[in-house]
Amino acid sequence: MKNQHTRRQFLGATTALVAGAVVGSNKLFGAPTLVRSLGEKPNSLVKGVQIGVITYSFRDMPDQSAEATLQYVLDSGINAIELMGGPAETFAGAPKNSVDMRAMFPLMRKRRENQTLTDDEQKQLADMEAQMKAYREEVAKWRQSASMTKFEQVRKMYNQAGVTIYGFKPDAFGMQNSDAEIDYGMRAAKTLGANQVTLEHPANDAHTLKLGKMAEKHGIRVGYHGHEQQTPTFWDTALAQSPGNAMNFDLGHYVAAGQPDPLGLIRQKHTRIASMHIKDRQTPAHGKGNLPWGQGDTPLTDVLTLMREQKYTFPATVELEYQVPAGSSSVAEVKKCLNFCRNILA
Incomplete structure (x- = not known):
């Protein structure tokens, strides 16, 4: 548990460095030393x-x-x-996705495998798919200028x-x-x-x-x-x-x-x-x-x-x-x- 805790601390620190330290020539400053200290990969x-x-x-x-x-x-x-x-x-x-994918994936798999969906499940999946369509439109706009x-x-x-x-x-x-x-x-x-x-x-x-x-x-x-x-x-x-x-x-x-x-x-x-x-x-x-x-x-x-x-x-x-x-x-x-x-x- 101690090693996992140390690794999580490392990832948090490295993520901050990676997110903030890419400047000018896109080289990282500081992060490589931290990575080497993580130990075995x-x-x-x-x-x-x-x-x-x-x-x-x-x-x-x-x-x-x-x-x-x-x-x-x-x-x-x-x-x-x-x-x-x-x-x-x-x-x-x-853009953030408001659809609960953890709930949607099992319903999609159930339908794909030709298992019977209850009326409530069908309605839930239809609602989620409508929300996903709107979300995809948002993402499509964002992708036009994504760096x-x-x-x-x-x-x-x-x-x-x-x-x-x-x-x-x-x-x-x-x-x-x-x-x-x-x-x-x-x-x-x-x-x-x-x-x-x-x-x-x-x-x-x-x-x-x-x-x-x-x-x-x-x-x-x-x-x-x-x-x-x-x-x-x-x-x-x-x-x-x-x-x-x-x-x-x-x-x-x-x-x-x-x-x-x-x-x-x-x-x-x-x-x-x-x-x-x-x-x-x-x-x-x-x-x-x-x-x-x-x-x-x-x-x-x-x-x-x-x-x-x-x-x-x-x-x-x-x-x-x-x-x-x-x-x-x-x-x-x-x-x-x-x-x-x-x-x-x-």
């Missing part, structure tokens, strides 16, 4: 396999700031992340704590977003140090073509995420359209979709996988559950072993979606997931 690169985490995994934590999110990542022992848009954009000065300086500060804060940002997932790449917003999102990703942006596959060929071509100009890749609609050919059109298009493959959802050979897909398309989400889901025959790791049907051992043996360099991203047990926290559960991977790869 996280390392989740295991036998050549980069285990990362999507910060969506910490969605149930009360503080969603960039500083708190970094603390969650550090406490999990992870050194590379796919960063959701909220923490970075809030740090950069985006990249704050995103540079986020990158420095994370990097100096030992965490790299390989992916960025703001709500800026959908069909409802303007070309200016898409351009902003890709510039922000590059500024954060990411080599990819991620989004749910839009199921629109014209849009994936546009995103791929814009990504090429920015020297970045677009990783398209899928759920139970994933098939072996799910990404083929987008991949053929542009080298800027890639896969944000979800191993667990692929298994829950009843697809029989995830290892074959990975072997075939590994050069086009920008990143892969890992979780432990059941097959349709067993109920498609999202379970604590080691209890489902997802071939985590086989896939991670394949990555190690074939020296695949795309990150395996922990996405915590099973129910956090009473008395635990998402941070503690992500740490368990990392240790599960370590045991496989050791």
Whole structure:
């Protein structure tokens, strides 16, 4: 507990320095010395396999700031992340979101998985979506003049704590977003140090073509995420359209979709996988559950072993979606997931 307390004190001090000490030549004064005094930095690169985490995994934590999110990542022992848009954009000065995302995410997932929503849940979700639409309009206006300086500060804060940002997932790449917003999102990703942006596959060929071509100009890749609609050919059109298009493959959802050979897909398309989400889901025959790791049907051992043996360099991203047990926290559960991977790869 003492070490965690010291680390929190450090992060507070470093954040203040990062926020206030970038002047003139954009060099930091004072912060590097503090960072070096933190001690050992996280390392989740295991036998050549980069285990990362999507910060969506910490969605149930009360503080969603960039500083708190970094603390969650550090406490999990992870050194590379796919960063959701909220923490970075809030740090950069985006309008505040009044919608309780901790209440909205479970309802969205319930609908996506074709579970029946009660009348009250349907009304609650509809109200939240209306509020989100208005909020997105506010954010779109803010993005028109958003400075990249704050995103540079986020990158420095994370990097100096030992965490790299390989992916960025703001709500800026959908069909409802303007070309200016898409351009902003890709510039922000590059500024954060990411080599990819991620989004749910839009199921629109014209849009994936546009995103791929814009990504090429920015020297970045677009990783398209899928759920139970994933098939072996799910990404083929987008991949053929542009080298800027890639896969944000979800191993667990692929298994829950009843697809029989995830290892074959990975072997075939590994050069086009920008990143892969890992979780432990059941097959349709067993109920498609999202379970604590080691209890489902997802071939985590086989896939991670394949990555190690074939020296695949795309990150395996922990996405915590099973129910956090009473008395635990998402941070503690992500740490368990990392240790599960370590045991496989050791």
